Amino acid sequence: MAMSTRSQSPVTLHTERLILRPFETADVDDVFEYARDREFGRFLAVPVPYAREDAERYVEIQVKADWSKLASLAITYRGSVVGGIDLRIDPPERNAGMGYSVARPLWGRGLVTEAAAAVIGLAFESYRLHKVWAHADVRNRASWRVMEKLGMSREGLLREHHMVRGEPGDVYSYGILYSEWQRSR
Numbered sequence: 001m002a003m004s005t006r007s008q009s010p011v012t013l014h015t016e017r018l019i020l021r022p023f024e025t026a027d028v029d030d031v032f033e034y035a036r037d038r039e040f041g042r043f044l045a046v047p048v049p050y051a052r053e054d055a056e057r058y059v060e061i062q063v064k065a066d067w068s069k070l071a072s073l074a075i076t077y078r079g080s081v082v083g084g085i086d087l088r089i090d091p092p093e094r095n096a097g098m099g100y101s102v103a104r105p106l107w108g109r110g111l112v113t114e115a116a117a118a119v120i121g122l123a124f125e126s127y128r129l130h131k132v133w134a135h136a137d138v139r140n141r142a143s144w145r146v147m148e149k150l151g152m153s154r155e156g157l158l159r160e161h162h163m164v165r166g167e168p169g170d171v172y173s174y175g176i177l178y179s180e181w182q183r184s185r
Contacts, residue, residue: 008068020073023062030081031055034103043137095131133175147174151184
C-alpha cells in the first residue's frame with residue numbers, strides 16, 4: 001500500500017480534553033514557560049538552562065516542518081500550549097518515530113496518552129503507515145507506561161542510544177503495527 005498524500009499538509013486533531021494543532025510563532029512564550037523547568041528536560045535532549053532563544057528555535061523548526069516527513073503538533077490544554085508531539089516519518093519504510101513531551105505540572109494526568117492515541121490514529125489512518133515506534137529513557141517509567149497503555153510492545157533495549165545533559169543513556173524501543181492497532185480498536 002502506498003503512503004497517502006492526504007495528511008502531508010498540517011492538520012488539527014481534537015480529543016476529549018486537548019486540541020493538537022500545528023505550532024505557531026506565537027507559541028514561543030508557552031514553550032519557553034514549560035521547557036525552562038529543569039525537571040521537564042530530565043530525560044530529553046533539551047538545553048539546560050533553557051533560554052528563550054531555544055524556544056524560538058524549536059518553534060521555528062516546527063512551524064517550517066515538511067509535513068510529509070515531520071508532523072509536529074502543539075498540545076493545547078485549556079487554551080495554552082503545554083507540550084508537543086510529533087511523528088518523524090520515513091515514507092519509504094512506511095513507519096514513523098513518535099516523540100512527545102508535556103509540561104511538568106500536567107504529568108500523570110493522562111494527557112500524553114490521549115494525545116499519542118490521536119497521533120497514532122493519524123499515522124495509520126491518514127498517512128497509511130505500517131508501524132509507529134517510540135523510544136523512552138529506561139529511567140522514565142512514566143513514558144514507557146504511556147507506550148504500553150497505547151498497545152505498543154517493548155521491542156528491545158538500545159544501549160547508550162541518546163544523550164541527556166551530555167551523558168549517554170539507554171532507551172527502551174517500543175512499536176505498534178497497523179494490524180495490532182486495528183485489533184485493539
